[in-house]
Amino acid sequence: MTLPKPRAVLFDLDGTLADTAPDLAAAMNKVRTDRGLAPTPYEQLRPVASAGARGLIGASFGLKPGDDSYEELRVAFLDTYEGAIAVHTSLFEGIQALLEGLQAQNFAWGIVTNKAARFTDLLVPRIGLHHAGCVISGDTTPHSKPHPAPLLEAAKRLGISPLECWYVGDDLRDIEAGRAAGMATVGAAWGYCGHAEPATWEADAIASSPLEVLKLVLGSS
Structure with a gap:
């Protein structure tokens, strides 16, 4: 399927741009061990990392x-996470090349996350995403995803129509939010996906890797 050519590509943060699960899981398990409980296996926590606390x-x-x-x-949990927010977090393989590719072709890009600004403002510069065209956090607008308000705010800040934006995310609520905002949607199958199969989300496209997103953008018309 060929998608309409965008002027901007917006991304979810946790599980889409950045692999934040190691630090989120570590904070959750610190809460457990502080209470004398055994850690929860990482494999159990990783799929739900995009859903936060x-x-x-x-x-x-x-x-x-x-x-x-x-x-x-x-x-x-939140206090613990704030104190160790970028110990093991990193960009997914291929994200840097994707963003550089978008910028080289003059596509705008931004971040729309349900993570509160308290954490987003700390994390984004530490993992090299400070050059985003906009950063919309979960408390930037009165509503968070799957409501379209954060995505519409991102388009407004970029000065680009929502109809000329794509939204890329690794959770069903990302696709629902993008659809509600009138944007083309791409499921990030490399992300956490919440134990779900992205093919069931009815996204306009599914990408198995960040570089596949770049190919979709460059192949759009």
Whole structure:
């Protein structure tokens, strides 16, 4: 399928641009060991890393928002993560080449994440993404993904119509948000994907690697 040529490509952060799961899992397991509990296996935590505290606490403690102890665990996790946010986090292989390729062809690019600005503002410069055209965090607008508001805000800041933007993400909510914003959507199959099969998301395209996204952009018309 040939997608409409974009003027900008927007990306999710966790599980799409950056492999943040090692530091997220480490923070979650620090919360457990501080309470005398054994660490949760990394393989159990990695797929839910894109869901942040909600996903990690769910996988590690079997709790959801509103349950007893959930809020206390959430605060402890976030404080721990903030203090060790870029120890093992890195860009996925191929991301640097993808972004350089977009810039070389004069495509704008930006970040739209559900991560709160408290963390995004710390992490983005530390992993070399400070040259993004815009960075929209989970609390930049009154709504977070899958609501389209963050994506529409990103397009506004770039001065580009949402219809001329693509959104690339590794979770169903990314595809839902992009679709609601009127953007072409690409599922990042190299990411965490939340135990789900990206082919079921009804994205406009699925990319198995970052460089495949670049090929899609360059092949669009």
